[in-house]
Amino acid sequence: MLLLAILSAGESYGYELVTRLHAAGLAGIGAGTVYPVLTRLEREGDISSRLVPSTAGPARKYYALTAHGQQTFTSAADAWRGLANTVEPLLAGAVSSKEL
Amino acid sequence: MRLIDIARREAFLNRFTWYAQDYPGYVKVKRELRRELTLTADEVGMPAAIASLGHPAQLAAEYLSNLERPYPRWSTAVWWAGAGLYVLVGLGVAYSLGVMDSLAAVGGGSVDLVVFGTPVKFTNTAEEISTQFQLTPASFVWFMTATAAPYLIGARAWRLWPRSREAAISESHAT
Known part of the structure; x- marks a missing residue:
């Protein structure tokens, strides 16, 4: 879902996605986690890729969200918000009772 | 790219291949990882690029866990x-x-x-x-x-x- 969220803002390549996750505070997510997920998302049709020539050597693979991926992202984001809305009052209640 | 970096990259990819040999299409994945490592090394250096992928066995396990179902080995x-x-x-x-x-x-x-x-x-x-x-x-x-x-x-x-x-x-x- 996080990768889909980043890609919904525009296309990007593998290592850039990793650095953007790190910048967002998710330092524990490495390229070793991101690349397999990108492979799966592409296989499932949520993202597409294209090769862009690079001055550094081989062509760089850029990923972009597909229409199917946009639907997947919207569903996942709704589910996440629903879960957060359910959990947050419980956590707030637990904190309040502890303060008493 | 320096020879030592190429050697590091290929050593990592060979170890990954060993662990990922039961992943359908692992040759394509290996090719993509080689490309990503080469490009990432240009930004952060080969040791850091390899380190970001973690242990080859763990990386292969991540790929296998992303399959929709388990495959024969x-x-x-x-x-x-x-x-x-x-x-x-x-x-x-x-x-x-x-x-x-x-x-x-x-x-x-x-x-x-x-x-x-x-x-x-x-x-x-x-x-x-x-x-x-x-x-x-x-x-x-x-x-x-x-x-x-x-x-x-x-x-x-x-x-x-x-x-x-x-x-x-x-x-x-x-x-």
């Missing part, structure tokens, strides 16, 4: 079949040595026996020490049993029958 199965063959041959050799010792203990001679479906003539005399055997269909059956059975078990051949990961998970939860 044909490469692992070859080792199982080899182990089965090793046991069969080892038992055959041990049995033959035992027969030869027994013949020597009774003063020498020849004996016809059937070892794992294979007729074998053992001879241990002052003039000759030999074993003569003739392969038969029964030999083939023994060979196939010793290799094919471990191969199929090692491959987890039942994974050929498609079953969704969700179904497998729900089943495991139900039990």
